[in-house]
Amino acid sequence: MNNKAHSLLWNIRHLSTSLPRSRVLRICPLGFGRPEVVHSKWYPRNGLLTGFDEGLRPSVRYLFQGISRSVHGCTQTKGISHAAVFKHDRVLCPRSFSSDSEHSLVSNGTSDRDVMKVNFHPNSCEDVLTKKTRPTPVNHKKLAQECNSLSDVLDTFSKAPTFPGSSYFLAMWTIAKRISEDKRRFEIQLMFSHPAFSQLCEQLMREARIMHYDHLLFSLNAIMKLGVPQNTLMVQTVLRTIQERINECDERCLSILSTVLETLEPCMNVNALRAGLRILVDQQVWKIEHIFTLQTVMKCIGKDTPFALKKKLEMKALKELDRFSVLNSQHMFEVLAAMDHRSVVLLNECSKAVIDNIHGCPFKVLISILQSCRDLRYQNEDLFKSIADYMATTFEIWKLKQVIFILMLFENLGFRPPELMDKLMEKAVEDPGSLNMKNIVSILHVCSSLNHIHRGKNREFLEAMVSALTVRLHHISSENLLSVVYSFCLMNYFPLALINQLTKKNVISELLTSGDIEKNIHRLHVLNTCLKLDENAHYKAVHIPLPQLPRPPSHPNDRVAEVLSNLWEDEGCFSRNVQLPHNYHIDFEIRMDNNRTQVFPFSDVDAPLAPNMQSHPRGLLAMKIRHLSAMGFYVILIHNWELRKLRMEDAVAFVKTKIYSDETLPTTDAAV
Template identity: 75%
Template sequence: MNNKAHFIRQFSTLLPRSRALRIYPLGFCRPEVIHSKRNPRNCLLNGFDEGLQPSVRHLFRNMFILNSLGGCTQTKGIGRAAVFKHGGILCPKRMSKHCFVSDGASDRDLMTTDFHRTSSEDVLSKKMRPTPVNHKKLAQECNSLSDVLDVFSKAPTFPSSNYFLAMWMLAKRISEDKRRFEIQLMFSHPAFNQLCDQMMREAKIMHCDHLLFSLNAVVKLGVPQNTLMVQTLLRVIQERINECDERCLSVLSTALETMEPCMNVNALRAALRIIVDQQVWKMEHIFTLQTVMKCIGKDTPPALKKKLEMKALKELGRFSVLNCQHMFEVLAAMDHRSVVLLNECSKVVVDNIHGCPFKVLFGILQSCKNLRYQNEDLFKSIADYVATTFDMWTLKQVIFVLLLFETLGFRPPGLMDKLMEKVVEESGSLNMKNVISILHVYSSLNHVHKGQSRAFLEAMASALTSCLHHISSENLLNAVHSFCMMNYFPLAPINQLIKRNIIYELLTSGDTEKNIQKLHVLNTCLQLDESAYNKAVHIPLPQLPPSPSHPNEKLAEVLSSLLESEGCFSRNVQLPHNYHIDFEIRMDTNRTQVFSFCDGDSASATNMQRVAVLCVPKSFYCLNSSHPRGLLAMKIRHLNVMGFHVILINNWELRKLKMEDAVTFVKAKIYSDDAFPTTDATM
């Protein structure tokens, strides 16, 4: 009797918690427990019966029935249960739901059953042993997700992952709108509750790859992540993570990639990092390596990122074109800027650019932006390809590409000229978003076309005017700000913008700091530029803080050596309209003589020329050129209006030079008429 009580206590600890508490996923009701042939390795194997029957006969020996024994309390929700003695020790891995006898069965029925003489086919009735379902065949035979659930409701089989896989295969074939409708019907189907409950019950006995494919299909089908079924799958996978081979790691990474952070997802990601760290050198497939790299995320330890980078570099010779294209997004997802790997992949992308789909091009440029990776050859190749096949692309796609080029600081003249021509021809087809995006790109990159600039600006102004009745205040300000940077002033948009209620809205809502800066630009342009806007306008605005000054100390030393006195130049000069220059020099109009600031006569000389020396970082130019970007070009224009001659000194060039060479370099800039490159040139 003591032995029996010991086995009762041991059995109670083996009962699944979800059974004891009667917790059901997604609020689903408990279905009838019906299982078919079970094979933990592969449900499609034909030799299932031969492997299961001896185990069933062995487990059913020495079986006794738990009813209401003295001193023992039954677990709630379990009427009668069968417990097996196997060499004096319970074997939980061999226990399945077939071990639980339905509440309708009597003790007499079980006690009179001779398990030694009865085959497993008597124990597992024909109702419990339907033919296993192949998910590929099921997906071919069914026309909708509901059809799959209908097949399941008629004869459920093990494993339930086949039904989820079949539904996901069907969902991938149909359009997005139809897929959304089919998934709604799937959730409302009465058999879906039963399928989810069966999935939970089978999770611990299902083979690892079936379990992972199930998780991937469930997530892709849109089952909410916070449901008990999804969380149960995540928890079971955590327990069995060591069973994952390379294929399983790939499937798991694909599933986790789209899931939101939560305790179980985070724990599984951490476990995945440990497994990957151990198995990285054993991975044979490039796709698996990239999928894992993309999944483990930005929080991966730097040592593991470096190890994965070295593995990718080692396998670089086996990379296909698709692998090279995909590598940009992989590194961006991992937030690892491997210049060597990006350079090698860029060469392959450039050589195979023709035929590259828009989604891939967009992903490459977006990844370059996130990784702060600039490769002029890659960008030029993409721009030339889009310009050559311009008629293949929609206006929206071209604008997306140009917006990414703008954030990367790259100006593609050929592509931008093509778009200007299209805008002039089809200005009526532009919507508000297109107008604002195009104006932003062209003003930021300071792109001017000699033959079509005027027609282009007029077409853009006309398109913007047609949108004034429904445009927001911030969008209107952004558009007018772009026009001002390009020295063009459309009357109707400006009249709309300077209304008192619009100004008040901009100063009190949204990003007020940026709004104030852009309104100051409008004020400055209306006062300094020779605009077609003839009204005297001054918008009352809060005063901007002085521009931060960081003068180049090396340039100050060079000027002292060149001009032989610090009294011949002035530092950190603050000008009206919140403009700031690094150094000011006073020279004669021929720029052959420098006047001292201490000389009072020179200040009143009629032949004096004020020279503004600006220390310019690389970001103020377009990529690998001396073409100034929009804000610098506007500042040069306004300094010229205020009577300054502007000299640009490139910081990165000056930094490379020794002192003697730097003096010669700056002297040529100051005294030579040919040394004032304020227009487009090649450095």
């Protein structure tokens, strides 16, 4: 034995006898080769210890120096930084553990003498301090195949804990996805109560700084999917570690991180991580290669993202537009809505792709597109008509509630699809018994709000709805009863049985004291007005005592007033902000002869006006026009946006044509 080897062995023996056992080694109880971190007075920037050599015997320092020296030309430094930790006042940087090391420490059951044995050969370049080879890292896919429940995974972990701990969480989430929802809830409860679960959480926290970054992100996703509360120490530790290591994020990790952030509630660590993600995206946006990653990032960054970053992401998406698949185009609506960015150019291009590939489009995608259009205030009649025609053409394959849901979204968007609504009304006439109360309320709301009348079966439809409601009359809640009667009133139809039930004192009292009282009062006022003004109402004497509604706010409409002044060069020919009975308000009043050829100043004698209307108004507006006509007014609808885009000369000519026109009424198919 040469002098160097003899010196090394002498120092090892001297060390084992001179130091107390409690200061020789402290093995991690999980046994996967990770030294236990007792204190944390280390500096992560350089991994150095402050005062580590203080208090150690010279022989201990000589041991570390001797191991790192060259032995017969072979430097013995590999694995030293994590081979042993002496329990002293300071500890090594936790990141010094390497998952690629070939050796690990033994478990707690091994004696100190066995631990300190040296596997030495003068011609070998193997680690000096070693006992046995580290176990092979566990594969979560294989583990998920071998185990049938979450508890089985934890049992496997408790028998032989292996690096990395993230694999156990991934295996449990893989198993949870393939079982039923009820069984999943039960299994998760067992998981939380399993004695090895807390041990696994502790191991993951220790490994957070040393495992691969994508494994860390996948493990966080699995943890949250398994229902671990976000405010737990483990989740917050992982979040903080992800935040500290965010510079390790490549494009794949960027996609995973964005997906995980969508599932997290706002908190200090999540907000800091989201802010870091925005900075990272701002730096790397032009380097993103995959469209799916780009859309995932756009969806994640949030509505409060600076406009400059939103615009940069929009430009990146426009640049990659030629590479968009049909799915990318469909998904872009939801993406833009998620970050509250209304890019008309991008939406128009994606709409073309959706229209061209509308057949076979899943229902969830259709819903997502329409909801996103509503949130973004994006109107595209070609897109809406394409979706409506597709639903009408394939009407038989859809459930009734799916059709109603689509129509509710169209109603929110102000779009009336006549063919699809006709098919729904025909279905209601054929089988009214298949409708539940929620269906009836929704159908009547859509038909009345969009002011749709079935050309051939409108009477049959209304009678079928009344028949279905009359059967349930004594089981209908007061608010539902008011809702359906309100819808019938908008459609100029007055079912006696329903109105009699609604006007009972106890029902009125309930409506005025519970629920959305302001909304209920407004609807009851509408009912009162309809019963007094509409010709189809059979009992004019009914009166419901109600609180007065506040006067509706007046709108300046300065552009229209300027146009009218230029038209007649006299403001005395029209009146502004006219308040009428029944809480009605009109913007401008013009008095003309029966033939609509001459305008009278307001000082002259009133002239009767012929009823008319100029477009297909909706819901309350249609009812208002009907009632104004009953009060002797001729109603002209002018869109402010039409005037704003015209020069004054053209605007005057446009309004003059509207006022003096003797055009016939448009059909109900004409849409605004």
